[in-house]
Amino acid sequence: MSRLTIAKALNAGLRRALEADPKVVLAGEDIGKLGGVFRVTEGLQKDFGEARVIDSPLAESGIVGTAVGMALRGYRPVCEMQFDGFTMPAFDQIVNQVAKMRNRSAGRLKMPVVIRIPYGGGIGAVEHHSESPEAYFCHTPGLKVVSPSNAHDAYWMIQQAVASDDPVIFFEPKRRYHERGEVDEHTEPQPLHTSSVVRPGSDVTVLAYGPMVKVCLDAATAAEDEGRSLEVIDLRTLSPLDMTMITESAQKTGRVIIVHEAAVSGGLGGEIAARIGEHCFYSLEAPVLRVGGFDIPYPASRLEEEYLPDLDRVLDGVDRSLAF
Amino acid sequence: MGEMSGSSTDVDFIQLLTPEGTLVSSDEYQNTCTDEQIAGFYRDMTLTRRIDTEATALQRQGELGLWASCLGQEAAQIGSGRALGGQDHVFPTYREHGVAWTLGIDPVDLLRLFRGVDLGGWDPDQTRFNLYTIVIGAQTLHATGYAMGLERDGLVGTGDPDRDAAVIGYLGDGATSQGDVSEAFVFAASYNAPVVFICQNNQWAISEPIERQSRIPLYRRSAGFGFPGVRVDGNDVLAMYAVTQQALERARSGSGPSFIEAYTYRMGAHTTSDDPTKYRLGDEVEHWRLKDPIARVKAYLVRNGAVTEDYFTEIDAEADDLAADLRKRCLELPEPRLVDAFDHVYAEQTPYLEEQKANYAAYLDTFTDDDQEDQLPVQGGVR
Ligand SMILES: Cc1ncc(C[n+]2csc(CCOP(=O)(O)OP(=O)(O)O)c2C)c(N)n1
Numbered sequence: 001m002s003r004l005t006i007a008k009a010l011n012a013g014l015r016r017a018l019e020a021d022p023k024v025v026l027a028g029e030d031i032g033k034l035g036g037v038f039r040v041t042e043g044l045q046k047d048f049g050e051a052r053v054i055d056s057p058l059a060e061s062g063i064v065g066t067a068v069g070m071a072l073r074g075y076r077p078v079c080e081m082q083f084d085g086f087t088m089p090a091f092d093q094i095v096n097q098v099a100k101m102r103n104r105s106a107g108r109l110k111m112p113v114v115i116r117i118p119y120g121g122g123i124g125a126v127e128h129h130s131e132s133p134e135a136y137f138c139h140t141p142g143l144k145v146v147s148p149s150n151a152h153d154a155y156w157m158i159q160q161a162v163a164s165d166d167p168v169i170f171f172e173p174k175r176r177y178h179e180r181g182e183v184d185e186h187t188e189p190q191p192l193h194t195s196s197v198v199r200p201g202s203d204v205t206v207l208a209y210g211p212m213v214k215v216c217l218d219a220a221t222a223a224e225d226e227g228r229s230l231e232v233i234d235l236r237t238l239s240p241l242d243m244t245m246i247t248e249s250a251q252k253t254g255r256v257i258i259v260h261e262a263a264v265s266g267g268l269g270g271e272i273a274a275r276i277g278e279h280c281f282y283s284l285e286a287p288v289l290r291v292g293g294f295d296i297p298y299p300a301s302r303l304e305e306e307y308l309p310d311l312d313r314v315l316d317g318v319d320r321s322l323a324f
Numbered sequence: 325m326g327e328m329s330g331s332s333t334d335v336d337f338i339q340l341l342t343p344e345g346t347l348v349s350s351d352e353y354q355n356t357c358t359d360e361q362i363a364g365f366y367r368d369m370t371l372t373r374r375i376d377t378e379a380t381a382l383q384r385q386g387e388l389g390l391w392a393s394c395l396g397q398e399a400a401q402i403g404s405g406r407a408l409g410g411q412d413h414v415f416p417t418y419r420e421h422g423v424a425w426t427l428g429i430d431p432v433d434l435l436r437l438f439r440g441v442d443l444g445g446w447d448p449d450q451t452r453f454n455l456y457t458i459v460i461g462a463q464t465l466h467a468t469g470y471a472m473g474l475e476r477d478g479l480v481g482t483g484d485p486d487r488d489a490a491v492i493g494y495l496g497d498g499a500t501s502q503g504d505v506s507e508a509f510v511f512a513a514s515y516n517a518p519v520v521f522i523c524q525n526n527q528w529a530i531s532e533p534i535e536r537q538s539r540i541p542l543y544r545r546s547a548g549f550g551f552p553g554v555r556v557d558g559n560d561v562l563a564m565y566a567v568t569q570q571a572l573e574r575a576r577s578g579s580g581p582s583f584i585e586a587y588t589y590r591m592g593a594h595t596t597s598d599d600p601t602k603y604r605l606g607d608e609v610e611h612w613r614l615k616d617p618i619a620r621v622k623a624y625l626v627r628n629g630a631v632t633e634d635y636f637t638e639i640d641a642e643a644d645d646l647a648a649d650l651r652k653r654c655l656e657l658p659e660p661r662l663v664d665a666f667d668h669v670y671a672e673q674t675p676y677l678e679e680q681k682a683n684y685a686a687y688l689d690t691f692t693d694d695d696q697e698d699q700l701p702v703q704g705g706v707r
Contacts, residue, residue, distance in 0.1 A: 055532055057498075059501040296677075297669065302659060303661075
């Protein structure tokens with residue numbers, strides 16, 4: 001057991017992945033000497049060399065496009081997108097090439113590529129540094145999408161993503177990079193595409209992932225003072241969704257709120273709500289509600305505390321659900 | 325390395341003023357500036373540097389979330405900015421504070437984005453200076469498209485100096501790796517667009533040296549796309565002025581695009597969130613300090629008795645006032661309101677967004693006044 005920050009846990013996980021398989025290569029802007037702008041790859045180039053930890057030219061389409069070629073040669077590339085907004089120049093390669101290669105080749109070719117994306121707001125950044133583009137990738141068949149919310153999951157999920165023969169979009173909650181948690185390096189981890197109940201409860205189910213899990217846990221603590229019991233589920237996997245866990249909880253509480261930073265319209269919450277509606281219609285006491293970002297571009301940083309769902313907005317969602 | 329490297333200094337560049345402050349000339353380019361103009365460049369560069377250092381200080385004190393310094397790049401920016409004609413347009417990166425100065429942008433407006441009160445505080449149509457772009461290279465395509473528009477509108481090659489217009493698209497050395505930049509070059513060449521690409525090769529893209537982006541000197545890139553490229557001493561304001569003027573004239577007259585590589589150096593960190601000691605050697609910085617763009621102009625002015633000692637004292641005093649004013653007005657920038665952000669998403673408001681706005685306003689009303697937390701200070705920072 002160690003107590004690590006999420007950034008350090010990812011670093012340790014990547015180190016183990018590099019040790020475990022000589023075919024694993026990391027690529028991205030500034031990931032070598034600098035160790036990445038968030039220091040997630042710190043020290044890895046020093047220990048594994050420039051051929052395995054590659055400082056790429058400043059070209060995201062190039063980073064992912066060459067990863068496709070390397071994967072076809074049997075390598076397991078792990079690409080770093082420096083910030084969420086800068087994934088978009090690589091979007092074509094990700095959705096048109098990475099996602100479709102297996103299907104196009106009738107299963108003959110595999111794409112064991114991981115694309116790491118620090119995402120979300122709350123760090124006082126300028127434009128394009130605070131976005132939550134996960135829905136674009138969840139909407140693309142062929143990609144798997146995950147997001148850890150704590151150090152233990154970060155450590156294991158990155159290794160599982162690297163070991164997966166499917167392409168994995170790996171969303172890292174950047175404003176939680178410096179939060180510490182226990183990491184158990186020895187016990188067998190839970191499977192990658194499963195969710196966890198991080199706080200059991202009976203009145204309302206709150207579904208969250210990545211940066212919002214902490215907000216929802218805090219909301220659950222506050223709700224307890226008002227005599228309300230919230231069940232908080234950390235989704236961990238966004239595509240495929242762990243519908244078994246989601247429907248079990250929805251059936252138990254009859255009330256569900258989905259919380260994410262991304263704009264609500266066309267967001268992941270809508271998909272989850274529809275699926276719960278299909279599976280649990282007769283168990284529901286209230287419509288499935290969403291608490292998320294407004295349908296406006298991510299605002300200037302002085303407004304982000306107000307833009308991002310916080311404890312009060314989650315509790316407001318709980319009130320609205322219980323009012324039905 | 326030699327000719328093989330993007331950072332090679334073996335390659336000649338256009339220089340009109342040496343680091344010691346003496347005038348030299350090349351076959352193609354001569355200094356045409358009067359001493360009065362040169363003294364004006366000194367003022368522009370000194371004040372730009374002061375804006376830059378004040379903004380860096382404001383960031384250190386938590387008043388800005390981030391600042392991208394242009395320290396050391398003043399000559400590249402002032403020389404090219406002062407070469408702009410009255411109808412020309414600029415598409416900057418996020419670091420062109422000196423160019424903004426030459427177009428009369430109020431420096432406090434540059435701070436708005438970095439303080440996080442809005443996403444860009446000036447009117448691009450009125451100032452002819454587009455908003456800062458964070459996504460590397462994207463603006464080179466916008467510059468090219470704008471130039472294609474000028475051409476279509478009959479504003480190129482008319483021979484009327486009050487009509488003909490051109491565009492400058494700025495970019496960094498790192499940006500030359502982006503697909504968008506190659507595509508901009510293709511369009512510019514293919515449509516003979518009146519655009520001048522100015523690449524400030526400051527040797528670094530955050531931690532990555534120019535060798536990571538290019539194995540040939542950058543100015544040679546454009547030849548492969550079919551338009552001329554030239555390397556200029558980017559720390560020489562006179563050379564930057566002369567070369568940019570000629571390239572803009574070429575564009576306005578209908579002879580098409582060109583590429584200028586301003587060979588310079590990023591003296592400070594990439595931004596206030598960056599720590600260059602992790603990847604850069606101190607010697608290199610010292611080497612470049614001797615080529616300071618402002619010191620050489622001062623040396624010229626002193627040596628030639630172009631101005632009196634008072635001139636420098638006056639400008640220093642002006643810089644002090646400018647800095648104090650900038651600081652004061654930065655702190656006075658009004659706090660934005662999230663409810664206002666719903667109004668600027670679409671030209672025609674949508675019913676659902678209107679509803680979201682109303683619901684949010686109603687939600688805010690559920691809090692009593694003493695619940696309202698004070699605004700949090702700008703926190704953290706990023707690249
Ligand atoms: C598409 C994209 N990828 C990554 C980044 C993050 N980033 C910001 S500035 C920068 C380096 C830019 O270097 P260069 O183009 O040489 O310009 P400079 O900042 O040195 O003036 C990087 C990687 C970005 N802003 N946009």
